[in-house]
Amino acid sequence: MIDPSQLRQNTEAVAANLARRGYHLDLESFAAMETRRKALQVETEQLQAKRNTQAKAIGQAKARGDDVTELLEASAEIGRSIKDKSQALDELQHKLDELMLNMPNLVHEGVPDGADEASNVIVRQVGTIREFDFQPRDHVDIGERFEGMNFADAAKIAGSRFVVLAGALARLHRALSQFMLDMHTADHGYREVYVPYMVLSEAMQGTGQLPKFADDAFEIQGDHQRFLIPTAEVPVTNLVAGDILDAGELPLKFVAHTPCFRSEAGAYGKDTRGMIRQHQFDKVELVQIVRPDQADQAFESLTTHAEAVLKALDLPYQVSALCAGDLGFSAHRTYDLEVWFPGQQAYREISSCSHFSDFQARRMKARWRNPETNKPQWVHTINGSGLAVGRALAAVLENHQNADGSVTIPDPLRPYMGGQVLISVDG
RNA sequence: GGAGAGGUGGCAGAGCGGUUGAAUGCACCGGUCUUGAAAACCGGCAAGGGUUAGCGCCCUUCGAGGGUUCGAAUCCCUCCCUCUCCGCCA
Incomplete structure (x- = not known):
């Protein structure tokens, strides 16, 4: 697998390198997937952060003996949103992983050019x-x-x-x-x-x-x-x-x-x-x-x-x-x-x-x-x-x-x- | 094949369902001390990802995958692996 962050940051250079060995990297579709992945990941993680703080608050409220029914409901709602988002993220991530696993290695600079x-x-x-x-x-x-x-x-x-x-x-x-x-x-x-x-x-x-x-x-x-x-x-x-x-x-x-x-x-x-x-x-x-x-x-x-x-x-x-x-x-x-x-x-x-x-x-x-x-x-x-x-x-x-x-x-x-x-x- | 025990950070090894990403020890890194080293003492120290100019903040991960729950290293299910004993065997 090549370095995913290098692929994201220097997409064109990577594509040019891979082209030397005859591998075509579809820049546009990759960029589109990446943008979507990033958005989904940020959203998912924000929801998860929310859930975590809520759960902590419930724990503390319970310890004090406060009524927590409202908090419980709100948390349950967040839980459902997380499920949806993370499922979408997983699917996309899976596609990206597959792409990465099928992408050949970068070519060393000393390697001669040629097709066969x-x-x-x-x-x-x-x-x-x-x-x-x-x-x-x-x-x-x-x-x-x-x-x-x-x-x-x-x-x-x-x-x-x-x-x-x-x-x-x-x-x-x-x-x-x-x-x-x-x-x-x-x-x-x-x-x-x-x-x-x-x-x-x-x-x-x-x-x-x-x-x-x-x-x-x-x-x-x-x-x-x-x-x-x-x-x-x-x-x-x-x-x-x-x-x-x-x-x-x-x-x-x-x-x-x-x-x-x-x-x-x-x-x-x-x-x-x-x-x-x-x-x-x-x-x-x-x-x-x-x-x-x-x-x-x-x-x-x-x-x-x-x-x-x-x-x-x-x-x-x-x-x-x-x-x-x-x-x-x-x-x-x-x-x-x-x-x-x-x-x-x-x-x-x-x-x-x-x-x-x-x-x-x-x-x-x-x-x-x-x-x-x-x-x-x-x-x-x-x-x-x-x-x-x-x-x-x-x-x-x-x-x-x-x-x-x-x-x-x-x-x-x-x-x-x-x-x-x-x-x-x-x- | 049968019976039992267990899988937690680089290693060893704790861990009542709720500030536990995780005690403690070793290893490692930095410092004090020393002519130097060791010892002693002080401090730091998981990985991966996201975000940020940076400080930082956030997410995920305690064999793997499901499930229960507002919340799981901790409870349930399935699988994998390791160890001990018995059987069998190149």
């Missing part, structure tokens, strides 16, 4: 794209030759967009997530957390997946409204929901390895081959809860933490700054990390690192106490994948494949593979 991904700006490219002296296969071909990647079995038991991994590939998948967790906890100072894989709608609303994107998530049947997490961002960021944190506790840095579930509604026909776009995938997620004045720097450093994984695995990648029109709903600014897939001859997203400013904090009511003012202020939240495990597996297979069909296991993963150096058809 075509305008994203490549910030840097790291690593060298390998020259193959043979025709590189894509990860599906490689995986199926090992009999370690099976989409047909997955479809049989779960439908399309799932995968079954087996043998060395299943282990490599596990090795990747273990390696990432160990790196982020040992080298980058994150605290590992294990979290629920399903969450209440409040949590989804806190990070911005609801109310707008209900179709993207899987909802659980049951007496509670729960959702399978589309990313660990939801449970992990919401760890601080409702809290007022001490300045000394910040920054909080969490890392979690979880499965993620996405319905991929509207993605029919996109990336139907392979492990790139699945209903279920594993991800190691980095989350930071920081002071506002440290957010920009934390965002940069979190991005480098995700990049460190790609470097360690010797995977060529590029960092792309998303343009205003390509930003996610909650994001203030975002870097995508895109890894090179030789099988596709293309860079594909493997991590998305975002700075949410106080947008999620407002929704979650997550604050910290600023020692300078001694007042609670909204925290800033930042997160990024470090990395998507399934895509990382695919990238390793494609980038480190050999002419004979085998795959060389990157050095840092070998300890997690029992020392194994090569995955080949023979085992």
